Amino acid sequence: MSSISRTELLQAFDRLLQPERFKDYGPNGLQVEGRPEITRIVSGVTASRALIDAAIAARADAIFVHHGLFWRGQDGRVTGWMKQRLQRLLAHDINLFAYHLPLDAHPELGNNAQLGRVLGLQADARFGEQDVGFAAPASFASGQALADHVAAALGRAVTLAQPDEARPIRRVAWCTGGAQGYFESAIAAGADAFITGEISEPQAHLARETGTVFIAAGHHATERYGAPAVAAHVAQQLGLAHEFIEIDNPA
Missing domain, CATH: 3.40.1390.30 (NIF3 (NGG1p interacting factor 3)-like)
Known part of the structure; x- marks a missing residue:
C-alpha cells in the first residue's frame, strides 16, 4: 500500500471533478486539513459525527464526502455539533474532502x-x-x-x-x-x-x-453512489486503500 501527500490527493480530486466550473454555496475541496501523508480514504455521503467516528475506527487519513461541514444559510459559529465534528477530525488529524455540485455533475462517476x-x-x-x-x-x-x-x-x-x-x-x-x-x-x-x-x-x-x-x-x-465511485476511482489510480462506510439515513 502506498501513500501520497494531501496536496497530491486534492489535485487528483480537483482534476476529476473540476470544482472551478461550479457556483456552489459551500467550499469544494479540502474543508479540514489533517495529516500531510495519506494512505487510507474513507468515503461516505455526509460528514456526520457517526461517519467521522467510523473513519477514526477504520484508521482513515482522509474522508471524502458529498455533504461536508457547510450548508446554505448556516450559522458560522463553531459550537454544538460543528465543534464536536471538528474536534474529532482535528484530534485524529484526519483530512476532510467534500464536493457538492461537482460530485452531482460528473458525467460518469457523479x-x-x-x-x-x-x-x-x-x-x-x-x-x-x-x-x-x-x-x-x-x-x-x-x-x-x-x-x-x-x-x-x-x-x-x-x-x-x-x-x-x-x-x-x-x-x-x-x-x-x-x-x-x-x-x-x-x-x-x-x-x-x-x-x-x-x-x-x-x-x-x-x-x-x-x-x-x-x-x-x-x-x-x-446520493449514496457518487462519493464511493469517485473515491474508489482516485484511490485505485494512486494506489491508496479505500472503504465506503454507509451511515443509515431515512431522509
Missing part, C-alpha cells in the same frame, strides 16, 4: 450518473441550473411502474405524485438529493417523469397540472 446506472437509465441530455440534471429515454407502462422500479433498485419506499395512471413513461429526468426545484426545468426538457430525493408542497400540484410524474426517492438514498 451522483446523477451513478443513480442512472443503478436505475438502468442511459443519459443522453443534461438540463437545469449548471446542467446538473440528467435525462434519458425510458420505457415504463406508467408512473407506478417506474416508481416500483425505483423502489426495488434503491431498496426503499418512494413517494409518487402521479397525475395520470395510464400515461406511459417514455422519457425520464432525474437529479439527486434536494433537487425538487428542478422539476419545472425537467418538464421543459420534455420529461414524462422526474426523479429526485425530496418533494415539497408545490411539486404535487405541478405534477397534477402538467401531467408529469414526480418521484421522491430519498435524499440520502439517491
Whole structure:
C-alpha cells in the first residue's frame, strides 16, 4: 500500500471533478486539513459525527464526502455539533474532502450518473441550473411502474405524485438529493417523469397540472453512489486503500 501527500490527493480530486466550473454555496475541496501523508480514504455521503467516528475506527487519513461541514444559510459559529465534528477530525488529524455540485455533475462517476446506472437509465441530455440534471429515454407502462422500479433498485419506499395512471413513461429526468426545484426545468426538457430525493408542497400540484410524474426517492438514498465511485476511482489510480462506510439515513 502506498501513500501520497494531501496536496497530491486534492489535485487528483480537483482534476476529476473540476470544482472551478461550479457556483456552489459551500467550499469544494479540502474543508479540514489533517495529516500531510495519506494512505487510507474513507468515503461516505455526509460528514456526520457517526461517519467521522467510523473513519477514526477504520484508521482513515482522509474522508471524502458529498455533504461536508457547510450548508446554505448556516450559522458560522463553531459550537454544538460543528465543534464536536471538528474536534474529532482535528484530534485524529484526519483530512476532510467534500464536493457538492461537482460530485452531482460528473458525467460518469457523479451522483446523477451513478443513480442512472443503478436505475438502468442511459443519459443522453443534461438540463437545469449548471446542467446538473440528467435525462434519458425510458420505457415504463406508467408512473407506478417506474416508481416500483425505483423502489426495488434503491431498496426503499418512494413517494409518487402521479397525475395520470395510464400515461406511459417514455422519457425520464432525474437529479439527486434536494433537487425538487428542478422539476419545472425537467418538464421543459420534455420529461414524462422526474426523479429526485425530496418533494415539497408545490411539486404535487405541478405534477397534477402538467401531467408529469414526480418521484421522491430519498435524499440520502439517491446520493449514496457518487462519493464511493469517485473515491474508489482516485484511490485505485494512486494506489491508496479505500472503504465506503454507509451511515443509515431515512431522509
